[in-house]
Amino acid sequence: MFAAEFEPALTYGRRRASRTPVSFDGDIGKANRALCKVVDISIHGARLQTYCPLTRHSMIWLTLPGEAPIAAEVRWAEDFAAGCRFKQALDLDVFEKLVALNRAGR
Numbered sequence: 646m647f648a649a650e651f652e653p654a655l656t657y658g659r660r661r662a663s664r665t666p667v668s669f670d671g672d673i674g675k676a677n678r679a680l681c682k683v684v685d686i687s688i689h690g691a692r693l694q695t696y697c698p699l700t701r702h703s704m705i706w707l708t709l710p711g712e713a714p715i716a717a718e719v720r721w722a723e724d725f726a727a728g729c730r731f732k733q734a735l736d737l738d739v740f741e742k743l744v745a746l747n748r749a750g751r
Contacts, residue, residue, distance in 0.1 A: 663687060667747040672708040673699075683709065688740045690717070690730040699727040707731075710746060712739060 664685040672678040673695065682694040691707070699705065699722045706714040707729065717729035735743075 664690075664692065665744050667744065669710055669743070669747055671710070672714075673697075673705050675706045675714055678708070681707075686735075686740070686743060688731075688735045688737065690720070690728065692728050693726065695725050695727060698722065698725060705729065709739075709743060711742070 664687045666685050667683055669683055671681050671683045671691075671693070673681050673693075679695065679697050681696070683691050684694055685692045693699075693707075699719045701719055701722050703719045705717050705719060707717045708714045715735075716732040718732065719727050719729050721728045
């Protein structure tokens with residue numbers, strides 16, 4: 646017979662970095678762009694409000710204000726909202742610029 650003690654790992658949700666609430670327009674796609682609104686963002690991903698439904702696990706190109714399109718995977722999608730994870734984390738400078746842009750727009 647074996648006996649062991651264990652301490653469960655603490656989890657703070659599924660996110661690697663906390664999201665910052667924002668509200669600015671973005672574009673989905675490269676050639677045929679669809680407008681979306683970014684409602685929160687981190688260096689690893691964003692939550693979007695869309696005007697067209699997205700499909701879970703699909704790859705999209707997301708263009709944020711003043712930035713080149715970035716690849717992102719749709720992790721969840723419900724009606725006209727979706728969460729995506731960037732294939733490559735945003736540079737901290739880009740993230741801070743987007744948050745500052747949002748504050749200036751409010």
